[in-house]
Amino acid sequence: MTKGPASLTDRPEWQALVGHQKDLEHIHMREQFRVDPDRANRFFISGGGLSLDYSRNRTTDDSLAKLMALARACDVPGRIEAMFRGDAINLTENRPALHVALRAPEENPLVSEDLDRMEAFVEDVQQQRRTGRTGKAFTDVVSIGIGGSFLGPKLVSEALKPYCLGQLQSHYVANIDGTHIAEVLKRVNPETTLFLVQSKSFKTQETLENSKVARDWFLANGGTEQDIAGHFIAVTANAPEAVEFGIDEDNIFPMWDWVGGRYSLWSAIGLPVALTIGMANFRALLSGAHELDNHFRHTPLEQNLPVVMAMLGIWYSNFWGAETHAILPYDHYLRSLPAHLQQLDMESNGKRVTQHGEPLNYHSGPVIWGGVGANGQHAFHQLLHQGTRLIPVDFIIPLNSHNNVASHHATLFANCLSQSRALMSGKTLSEAIEELVGEGLSEDQARSLAPHKVVPGNKPSNTLLMDKATPETVGALIALYEHRTFVQGIIWDVDSFDQWGVELGKQLGKGILPRLTGDSDQSAGAGDSSTDHLIQLFRRR
Ligand code: F6P
Numbered sequence: 001m002t003k004g005p006a007s008l009t010d011r012p013e014w015q016a017l018v019g020h021q022k023d024l025e026h027i028h029m030r031e032q033f034r035v036d037p038d039r040a041n042r043f044f045i046s047g048g049g050l051s052l053d054y055s056r057n058r059t060t061d062d063s064l065a066k067l068m069a070l071a072r073a074c075d076v077p078g079r080i081e082a083m084f085r086g087d088a089i090n091l092t093e094n095r096p097a098l099h100v101a102l103r104a105p106e107e108n109p110l111v112s113e114d115l116d117r118m119e120a121f122v123e124d125v126q127q128q129r130r131t132g133r134t135g136k137a138f139t140d141v142v143s144i145g146i147g148g149s150f151l152g153p154k155l156v157s158e159a160l161k162p163y164c165l166g167q168l169q170s171h172y173v174a175n176i177d178g179t180h181i182a183e184v185l186k187r188v189n190p191e192t193t194l195f196l197v198q199s200k201s202f203k204t205q206e207t208l209e210n211s212k213v214a215r216d217w218f219l220a221n222g223g224t225e226q227d228i229a230g231h232f233i234a235v236t237a238n239a240p241e242a243v244e245f246g247i248d249e250d251n252i253f254p255m256w257d258w259v260g261g262r263y264s265l266w267s268a269i270g271l272p273v274a275l276t277i278g279m280a281n282f283r284a285l286l287s288g289a290h291e292l293d294n295h296f297r298h299t300p301l302e303q304n305l306p307v308v309m310a311m312l313g314i315w316y317s318n319f320w321g322a323e324t325h326a327i328l329p330y331d332h333y334l335r336s337l338p339a340h341l342q343q344l345d346m347e348s349n350g351k352r353v354t355q356h357g358e359p360l361n362y363h364s365g366p367v368i369w370g371g372v373g374a375n376g377q378h379a380f381h382q383l384l385h386q387g388t389r390l391i392p393v394d395f396i397i398p399l400n401s402h403n404n405v406a407s408h409h410a411t412l413f414a415n416c417l418s419q420s421r422a423l424m425s426g427k428t429l430s431e432a433i434e435e436l437v438g439e440g441l442s443e444d445q446a447r448s449l450a451p452h453k454v455v456p457g458n459k460p461s462n463t464l465l466m467d468k469a470t471p472e473t474v475g476a477l478i479a480l481y482e483h484r485t486f487v488q489g490i491i492w493d494v495d496s497f498d499q500w501g502v503e504l505g506k507q508l509g510k511g512i513l514p515r516l517t518g519d520s521d522q523s524a525g526a527g528d529s530s531t532d533h534l535i536q537l538f539r540r541r
Contacts, residue, residue: 047299051466056420068302095258144181147347148343163278190218195218197235229251235253236254285475327368349489377419394461399413
């Protein structure tokens with residue numbers, strides 16, 4: 001591997017941002033809005049069916065120019081092209097990251113072939129040419145997978161529930177906590193359930209153990225070894241292991257090593273989604289993502305949604321000390337978006353060395369967290385408003401709901417807007433005193449209570465809009481965050497497509513399990529007294 005560029009923090013563009021942050025430190029966004037009525041118009045961009053209002057950020061036009069100068073200095077445009085070209089941008093694994101190819105089947109015969117195969121399978125199930133072992137139509141699909149083989153498809157299954165054709169229900173099993181699979185199996189009928197074993201590596205302990213439980217349950221409930229072929233499908237890049245597990249070769253859908261697990265929902269990993277919403281809707285999901293890909297590839301940085309969102313994230317993480325970033329979808333259907341983005345971003349950019357192995361002297365990815373609005377307003381928003389930490393927020397809300405229940409959507413929208421406004425403008429001490437006096441408190445009482453009512457404001461947020469959560473806009477939304485993550489990885493000079501850090505826990509787990517079950521020599525310690533003590537407690541239970 002060749003050595004990387006000069007340290008990021010030595011770049012003049014970085015240093016310019018350090019100075020610029022000091023200039024803005026004491027400027028309140030309230031004031032920026034007051035003196036600049038056009039702010040909301042200027043800080044508003046669109047692409048791929050999504051629009052972003054980023055006016056409520058601690059930025060000026062100059063900040064944006066400086067952030068884009070840093071992006072150019074780090075060759076963001078060149079790296080974007082390298083990704084689309086299929087260069088081996090995942091340096092530590094020496095392979096491309098070509099999830100974008102999965103969204104452009106007409107340009108990629110291999111992808112197109114896979115999609116056609118998925119389509120034939122989905123139609124066979126839907127039209128009951130393929131049925132359960134007793135000839136009954138399939139009613140349930142249980143997807144067994146974890147991480148990227150779980151979070152993306154689960155998110156999309158929920159997000160596109162209004163598009164479900166109604167014939168099949170999807171269920172997801174991820175955890176090695178036996179409760180997860182036990183509860184799912186209670187709800188399904190072995191005669192009419194299709195199992196999808198979803199694992200790129202086909203080596204993941206949780207997935208393999210849960211799949212064995214599903215197979216045993218199937219066999220214990222009337223199925224025979226011969227029937228397994230009709231009820232168990234695998235999606236994997238490791239076909240030999242799947243065959244070894246007992247899955248019929250014809251029932252294996254491929255995954256490619258040039259698509260990372262957390263970027264794989266667009267591949268056959270999306271099968272549980274396609275089975276429930278149909279192939280036309282699944283293709284619409286891909287085309288929405290593809291539209292966003294085109295926006296990302298061809299739009300100047302200043303109007304480029306993923307680039308602008310990425311650089312704002314860098315601004316807060318590296319220049320304002322923000323340690324976390326909140327994702328707040330105001331849409332029940334998008335409730336699993338924070339969990340998916342957590343893996344996408346934290347597994348991609350939770351790195352400590354550059355692509356070339358040198359320790360970082362700046363922070364890489366922040367903690368990504370969040371939850372659905374308006375519920376969070378009655379739970380954790382207090383800390384956003386009055387806590388001591390700076391937490392940038394992404395509000396995500398469709399203009400239209402699939403469910404026009406009373407005036408709920410307008411109320412939901414009002415809640416979202418009131419939160420972003422409150423975060424931005426806050427409430428001053430004099431406003432708090434005036435309000436309390438207006439409520440009948442004496443001047444003294446008002447002065448004593450007012451500090452508790454002060455909301456400093458000046459808290460940044462983005463508002464991301466779409467017309468409605470459709471296959472196209474949901475596809476675009478997920479692709480937007482994938483590219484945001486990629487751009488931040490470029491700036492931090494990390495490999496956003498590997499995940500070596502998760503391996504250590506897996507390795508150590510292999511040594512601990514036989515000690516817990518008594519299958520290995522107990523005399524040697526595990527290496528630390530805490531682990532030994534907890535192993536003893538487990539064995540004595
Ligand atoms: O443990 C992390 C991880 O490797 C993720 O990157 C991946 O999405 C997940 O496990 C599941 O992996 P697989 O699809 O190979 O079972």
